[in-house]
Amino acid sequence: MKESPRPYHHGHLREALLKAAEKALESGGAQTISLRELSRELGVSHTSPRRHFADKQALLDALALRGFERFEIALGRAAAASGDFKSRLTKLTRAYVNFALKHPALLSLMFEAKHRVDAPRELLEASEKAFAHAHSTYAAGQAAGEVIPGDPWRLSLVVFAAMQGLMVLSTNGKFKGIPLDHLVGEIIERIILGLRPR
Template sequence: MASMPAEKPETRPYHHGDLRSALLAAAERTLRDKGTSASLSLRELARDIGVSHAAPGRHFKDKQALLNALALVGYDRMAETLEAADEPGLPLQDRLTTLARAYLRFAIDNAELLEVMYARKHEPDAAEQMTAAIDRTVGALERAVAAAQQRGEIVEGDPEHLTLVVGTALHGLASFAITGKFTTEAAMGSVAELVHHLMYGLTPR
């Protein structure tokens, strides 16, 4: 009996219009599992999703480009979270409380991604896209502050500066929750009080 020709080993051709998305998803999984961006490697990500080690180079020239893209994914996701939570018709204290809770939940659920987002936002090679992405997130708070100023609910001044004050307080609370100084429940439960003190200060009334 004539021997059958040996079958060629199955290959996995480069076919992904979605390779970029697959790499980003794999990078985020690795980030969550290992907790640091130092653990990311384009070669290892390629192996994990079953493409050649050279294939990621079609989308990311190096690890820094991957981190930039991962940060942009995070900012887009955060923006969607804040936009879904925002209720412009609310008085400022209620509106800020709603936005703050949405931000805090995002920060706790995406702690490792958030670290990459904040680490990458000042990178010169990502500046233009990152600025637009950050504007969608910080912009939600700044628009709330500016609208409240127009209604006379809060002091006049540079809305960008006032937004920085609010954002610093919220991120501080998120950091306490992420590092375990507060439980998630305690952090979420303190949002309304934090916003109240931001609105009215600590002086006796």
């Protein structure tokens, strides 16, 4: 039955919808995603998405959730590197920036979804999990005496906030014509100076 011209059941509709939605997201923002448009692309009827997502928002939330999962993986890989605090923090930060540059619309969607008052708990948890990698990197830095004492969450906030803000303040991956990539090192340098015990 797999080869019949059009099997009644799509088979992987949920996956296919998410994939198509992400493509649409990257190429035109969350606003431009239309359930009917997606259905048309996939050759299914315009209401079939409802079997998998109660709501358009539910689809967007699912997209955000997968975003956090991939984000977590990317940060996790970077955090696993060895080296001193500075080099580890740099790796982590670059992973962050790379993700943000590769999936700008997705990242926006992720944080927007997280900030909705009725954000699903799953989403908040996925976000926590991803940022936990920063927490552990800081804790290791503290253990090695390279970082002042204090709540690692609060310390890590400084760098991540700076990176996140970097994205928002920049235009088209650049700030005043300078590629973000070049700025990462500089910013980390400044911040680490403020974190070093003295």
